[in-house]
Amino acid sequence: DAKTTQPPSMDCAEGRAANLPCNHSTISGNEYVYWYRQIHSQGPQYIIHGLKNNETNEMASLIITEDRKSSTLILPHATLRDTAVYYCIVRVRGDYKLSFGAGTTVTVRA
Amino acid sequence: DGGITQSPKYLFRKEGQNVTLSCEQNLNHDAMYWYRQDPGQGLRLIYYSQIVNDFQKGDIAEGYSVSREKKESFPLTVTSAQKNPTAFYLCASSIAWVEFMNTEAFFGQGTRLTVV
Numbered sequence: 001d002a003k004t005t006q007p008p009s010m011d012c013a014e015g016r017a018a019n020l021p022c023n024h025s026t027i028s029g030n031e032y033v034y035w036y037r038q039i040h041s042q043g044p045q046y047i048i049h050g051l052k053n054n055e056t057n058e059m060a061s062l063i064i065t066e067d068r069k070s071s072t073l074i075l076p077h078a079t080l081r082d083t084a085v086y087y088c089i090v091r092v093r094g095d096y097k098l099s100f101g102a103g104t105t106v107t108v109r110a
Numbered sequence: 111d112g113g114i115t116q117s118p119k120y121l122f123r124k125e126g127q128n129v130t131l132s133c134e135q136n137l138n139h140d141a142m143y144w145y146r147q148d149p150g151q152g153l154r155l156i157y158y159s160q161i162v163n164d165f166q167k168g169d170i171a172e173g174y175s176v177s178r179e180k181k182e183s184f185p186l187t188v189t190s191a192q193k194n195p196t197a198f199y200l201c202a203s204s205i206a207w208v209e210f211m212n213t214e215a216f217f218g219q220g221t222r223l224t225v226v
Contacts, residue, residue, distance in 0.1 A: 034214070043200050043217030044153070087152065098143060098204070098215055099169065100153040 004088045009105040012082075018075040020104055022088030025069045032091045033064060035073045037084040038103070044087065047073065078108045113137065116201050116218035123195075123225050131186045131221045133201035142184035143202040143215065146170060153200060159184055188223065195225045 005023040012018040024033065032051050036044040048055055048062045050071070055062045061074040075082055087103040114135040123129045133142065141160050145153040145168075155168030159178040173192025178184055184203075188195045199222075204215040 036215075038153075041198070041220070043202070043219050044215075045217070046214035049214065085152070097155065097158060097166070097168070098202070099155050100145070102152040 004090055004101050006086075006088050006101065006104045008102065009107070012075075012078045012106060012108050014080060014108055014110050015077055018078040018082065018106060018108070020073040020075075020086050020088075020106065021070065022073070023070045024088070024090050027068050027090050029068075033062065033068075033071050034089045034091055035060070035062065036087045036089065036100075037082075038087070039081075039084045044100075047086075049091075078106075080108050080110065082106065083108045114201060114203050114216050114218040116199075116221050118221060119219065121221055121223045123223065125225050126190045128190060129188050129195075129223065129225075131188070131199055131201075131223070133184045133186065133218060135182055135184075135203040135216070137203055137216060138181070139203035139205055139216070140181070141204045141215075142178070143204075144168075144174075144176065144184070144186045145200040145202065147198040147200060147220075156186065195223060198222050 032049050034049040035047040038044040047059050048057055050062045050064050064071045085103040085105050087100050117132045143158040144156040146156055147153050154170050156174050157165050157168050157176045159165035162178055162181050165176050165178050175187045198220050200220045201218045202215045
């Protein structure tokens with residue numbers, strides 16, 4: 001599996017955009033980038049995924065660099081309820097194994 | 111409603127006893143997973159199963175056992191051989207990877223196991 005590197009923590013002001021970086025420099029061409037988040041004491045929740053192109057859904061946007069070695073999750077208008085641990089994961093094609101790293105603890109402040 | 115259910119939410123056991131955590135899903139998913147989470151840490155993969163009657167060790171399988179006799183069920187047994195069993199345990203499921211290349215995993219709400 002390609003490993004991912006995320007900053008351990010970051011703060012964000014309520015109402016502002018939160019930009020969460022993730023490095024995955026050893027990613028292979030057929031591996032997808034997934035983002036999940038975990039609110040305290042709950043199960044993780046899927047946010048978004050992508051392969052090459054930028055993706056957007058009702059929760060967030062995912063920007064993947066052209067060389068695919070890094071990506072950024074964007075929460076366009078952070079709210080207090082977005083306070084959570086965010087995990088960036090690279091999924092290996094043909095392998096069911098789904099491994100999580102330490103993630104980034106995002107704290108949204110009023 | 112479709113979903114993945116873990117029970118119980120809280121579980122207490124005496125040291126040296128085996129304990130089985132339940133995980134049931136009605137999403138018709140082929141793949142199921144068990145994770146362990148310790149305070150302030152990320153998720154660590156214990157076991158995963160791609161299909162009925164088949165499962166693979168994850169990163170921290172020692173002291174744990176699983177079975178996959180039915181598609182909808184993937185129970186985890188924490189044995190007395192697990193040295194530090196107190197933790198938050200999470201179960202997940204997803205559609206078969208090979209057929210659907212870009213599928214998400216759905217998680218249960220977790221079981222908090224305390225061994226005293």
